[in-house]
Amino acid sequence: xxxxxxxxHEALVPYERAWDEQRRLHAARVxxxxxxxxxxxxxxxxxxxxxxxxxxxxxxxxxxxxxxxVDRGGKITWHGPGQLVGYPIVKLTDxxxxxxxxxxxxxxxxxxxxxxxxxxTRIKGRSGVWxxxxxxxxxxxxxAVGIRVAQRVTMHGFALNCSCDLSxxxxxxxxxxxxATVTSLSSELGHTVSVAxxxxxxxxxxxxxxxxxxxxxx
Numbered sequence: 001x002x003x004x005x006x007x008x009h010e011a012l013v014p015y016e017r018a019w020d021e022q023r024r025l026h027a028a029r030v031x032x033x034x035x036x037x038x039x040x041x042x043x044x045x046x047x048x049x050x051x052x053x054x055x056x057x058x059x060x061x062x063x064x065x066x067x068x069x070v071d072r073g074g075k076i077t078w079h080g081p082g083q084l085v086g087y088p089i090v091k092l093t094d095x096x097x098x099x100x101x102x103x104x105x106x107x108x109x110x111x112x113x114x115x116x117x118x119x120x121t122r123i124k125g126r127s128g129v130w131x132x133x134x135x136x137x138x139x140x141x142x143x144a145v146g147i148r149v150a151q152r153v154t155m156h157g158f159a160l161n162c163s164c165d166l167s168x169x170x171x172x173x174x175x176x177x178x179x180a181t182v183t184s185l186s187s188e189l190g191h192t193v194s195v196a197x198x199x200x201x202x203x204x205x206x207x208x209x210x211x212x213x214x215x216x217x218x
Contacts, residue, residue, distance in 0.1 A: 002036070003035070004038060004207060004209075004210065006037070006038050007038070007039045012043060012044045013042070014044050014046075015044070015046040015079065018039065021039060022156070029091055030153050036088070037089045038089070039086065039089070042082070043080055043081075044080065045079070045081070045168065046065050046068060046078070047079075047172060048067075049067060049068070050070060050074035054075070057075055064171070070156070078168045078172065080164060082164030082194070082195060083164045083195070084160045086158050089153060089154060091153050092149065092153070098147070098149055102145055104209050105158050106128065106129050106143070108158065108202075108205055108209060109142075111205050112160065112201050113142065113143075113160075113185065116185055119131070119132065120132075126180075127144070127146075128141050128145050129141070129160075131188055137181070139180060140182060140188075141183065142160065142183050143159065143161070162185050162193050162197070163186040166184060185198070
């Protein structure tokens with residue numbers, strides 16, 4: 001298996017520019033003109049609405065950031081400064097197992113959080129990565145997953161809250177979940193954990209996304 005390529009953007013990236021980059025790399029991977037690639041970045045503030053987003057889950061007033069309808073699964077979420085976003089453009093093996101791939105994406109974020117001393121988990125029936133119930137309150141979502149697979153190649157990906165302003169989520173029903181809250185590494189650990197802090201750990205763990213690193217789907 002060829003080495004996983006990483007494209008890292010230093011400055012904040014407008015969402016549509018990154019989406020164009022994803023589509024270009026996706027077409028190249030489908031054609032086997034390039035190997036598996038992961039784009040790592042922070043976005044300018046934006047709300048993206050997946051295909052299952054309902055009207056009541058969108059901001060009711062001026063959201064302060066653009067709202068873009070996208071072709072991934074899932075519902076509406078926010079991206080912006082202080083959040084590590086990863087877009088894996090990876091060719092899945094036959095037979096394509098989308099659930100297993102989603103579990104690998106979740107495992108990547110679980111392992112990153114563990115490296116910073118934060119225990120996270122999955123919650124049955126809800127995608128993404130969560131801080132479990134504890135003395136501070138009920139389960140809180142720290143990492144989101146929203147993907148698309150076309151011609152065996154993945155697009156979109158994951159978003160891990162590092163040091164972002166969580167008030168952006170107050171204007172939407174994030175990921176369609178009205179009975180839970182969102183959190184960040186910084187909020188949970190009580191000190192600032194920036195995207196720059198997380199990037200080296202994330203890069204070391206990206207091979208978790210490859211099909212030769214199976215993760216249980218229970």
